[in-house]
Structure formats: structure tokens, C-alpha cells
Amino acid sequence: MDELKPFFSKSMVLMAAIAAISTIIMGTFLPTLILSGGIVEASGKSPEIVLASLGVQEAMKIRLEGFTKAIAQKQTDKENQFNFAVTPEFQGNTLYEVALDDSEKAIALTFDDGPWPIYTEQVLDILKEQDIKATFFLIGQHLKNHPEIAQKVVEAGHALGNHTWSHQYHNVPREIAAQEIENTAALIYEKTGCNTKWFRPPGGVLTNGLNDYALSQNYAVAMWSSDARESFFSSSGALVNNVLNSAKPGGIVLLHDGGGDRTATVQALPIIINELKQRGYKFVTLPELLELYEQHKQSSLAENTTNPTPVPDGID
Template identity: 35%
Template structure:
């Protein structure tokens, strides 16, 4: 190999690898694109309607507080539940369903489903599906990846079974922040007709989340918005 060719190889190869890694990183964190199947971060609609979603539960204390708040506002939401939390708090998960909310699959262990084997990812899906069916959930089971992360294997498996991957376009980041004013402003600045709003009822206690959701529900209703489950929102696509 000539010196010039060796230099091009020595310089170009790391750049190609770096570019590939950057591309994979961007793909894994994208809320609006995946390589296979259906991904929904919001719905195109002219109606002032949004879907309020909660991740990582059920969690005693936090989930009940959210349920009481939703009941007071007369709102139905969608809860993407972690399988192992359903096992630990089955009665609470059943209560969410009994009160008219939608339950979705948020994996079994809440591990990021990237760089995992197909068998591992399939088990994460299937175990939580079985738990949801055991609670009495009927019809289509929607899925949301832990932390919204995916690369190739997860979208491929979802597409093979015709599963919809639900992400979000309004992210107040209440998993990292509990300042009520900040959470509220992030939602109000980003929301639009057809939005899917992400909050959390799992993890650590989130008193700021409860207060922010209360404020957001009131303000959006004042602006003429109504609230539906994710499945109901998907049915409105294009209207």
C-alpha cells in the first residue's frame, strides 16, 4: 500500500466509524423516525385534541394521585406500564383499567432495548403483553420503548407483528425535573392539535408532576382542547 493510500485509509476509516456511531446514536434517540413499522409521535389533525400519557408505573402513591386528578377533571389517559411493576402492584394496575384508562406495554424490565438480541426483546414484549391480558386488557396493545430508545431489532420485531410504536412530541422532562412552573411552561409552549404528551407516574415520587398536570389540564381545556386515549387519537388521524 502506497503512503498516500495508507494515509487516506488511516484518516478515513475512523471518520467513517465515527459517522456510523453518530448516525446510530441519532437513530436510537429519534422520537419521530424508525427503520421499520409504524411510529406515532403525534397525529395530524385540525381538531384541538391531545393524548395525555404516563410512563413507568404503576407506583403506589403516585399512580393513585394521578388517577384522582384525572377523575376530578373527567379525563381519560393512556398508561404505558412496566411489566415487573404490574406484577408488584397488580391491584393498582387493575384499578387504572377499571377507571377507563388505556393500558399499554412499556417493556417488562424497563431496560433500553438497544444492542439486545431478538429473543431478549421478544421476551420483554411478550411477558408484559401476557400481564396486560391477564388484567383484562382487550384489543390492540400499543407499545412504547423505555426512554423512547430503539435501533433495528425492536422496530423489526414490532413491524413483523403489526405493532404500533407510540412516542411523543411534548416532553416536559418530569423524569428529571419537578419544578411545576417549568414543567407547565414546557407543555404549553409545545402542545398543538394531535399532540401526545409524556408524563410519568413511575419512578420516584413526583409531586411536581401532579401539580403540573392539574394546571395543564385546566389551561388546555380553557383553550378548547379535549383529551382522549392514544388509540382514540390515532383514529382521528387526518381529520
């Protein structure tokens, strides 16, 4: 039996392959790049027409511009991930919540006194499962003991704040206040690469010198509008009620992931999140809460600046 001769020669196949690849590149890849460069949008013409009117060199230039833009955006995202800044209005100011209304139901969960073994990671697991972000106020000496847990917090995309080195309630002289806050800030940077301008005073005490120092350094002092009121005796049900009864758009919720047994908090957290989701809330970090507030203000829907409310009872 005669061997069948290949219908196409090798060179024909090669030519066809080159032609096909070229078509794919010219038909799909370059118009996409041009689209990403915004030229099509600006011209109002179809990608093919725009492509035809440009030389390959020009197309390559646009491609490079697209890449540069993408890299710059990535850089900004990265910087935001490690830089928890405060908008000018709140630098050196104290806030309990921001003014948002029902059209923007955003709320910020905050966790104090970590990083702490077991509980911080349980909280992280819940937040991951719920696909939401929060803010963690770290204590310097706890960070020193468990830097790897803080690194997990940052890797998961949450924001960090400064909760002093040793969580003092009593009056401290200015130089001690400076050490408490600056040493914590330095360790946060050393261990996580993050800079934060968010501060939460231990116990919510605003008069012992720590807070004054933080304000003088342009930190935003984050108090809260909802307190879970975690105590040694509180059940998870009580924590759920405490948060849900006081939740509001623009609110800041005080919770704890460290400093002791946080089993009740870990039990309460999914219930709190699910119920607030049911009510239409989205969850944001504190820097994101300020961004939303700025947008809200600019769209002239917001009424005023902060709404100072009295310090809630209970300690944090």
C-alpha cells in the same frame, strides 16, 4: 254515625288500575320501543299511528330487536374497553402525533413507567376530577408488583400500552426483545383482561432491538410531540411550561406516573389540563386519537398521515 260506604268498590278500583297501567304501557312504553327500533323514523309517521298499524306480536318483535341491538352495542363498548387496537395505517408504524387542525383540538396525555404506588392513583384522581381519559404505558415488572393499581386504571376507562418488562436501553437480541414485550403483553392480559397493540420504547430508544420487534408484531410505536421533561430536579412549573409550549392539536404528551418520585408531575397535571381546556382542547386516549384522525381524514380536512418529527431530547 253511619260508616261511610266506599264510593268505589274493590273490583272497580282494580279495573281502573289495570286500565291505567295498560294505557301507560301502550302510550309510552311501546312507542318508545318502536322508536328505538327505528321504524318510526323510517315510516315518518307518529309513534301512535305506527303503533296502531302494528299487532302486539309485531311490537314485541320490535322490542326484542331493540334489546338485541342494545346488547350488541354494549358488547362492542365492552370489547373496546379491553382492546386497545390500532388502525391499519399505524400497525407496524411509529407516530409522534397525528395531523389534526384547530377544528379538532384533541390531545393525548400518556403516562409511563407505572403502575406505581401513590402517584398512579393520584394521577387517576386528577383525571377523574377533570373527567378526561389518558393512556398508561405499563412496565411488566411493575405490573407484577402492583396489578391492583393497573386494574384501577382500566376500570376508570383509560387505555393501556406496553412499555416492556424491564425498561432496557441497551441493545438486546431478538429473543430477549420478544420476551420483554410478549411477557408484558401476557401479564397485562392476565391481570387486566386487556389486549394492547400500543408500544412505547424505553427511553424513546428506537435502535436497540425492542422497537424492531414491536414493529414486526404490528404494534404502533407511540413516541411523543410534547415532553414534560421530568427529572429529579425539575419543578412543577417547568413541567407545565414544557408541555404547554409544545402542545398542539393531534399531539401526544409524555408524562410519568411511575419509576420514582412524581410529585412534580402530580402538581403540574391539573394546571396543564386546565390551561389546555382553556385553549379549547379535549383529551383522548391514543386509540381515540387515531379514530379522530381517521374521521378527520375521511372528511378530507386532514392533510397527510403522520408528521414525523425528530426524537425530542431527554429520556423517558
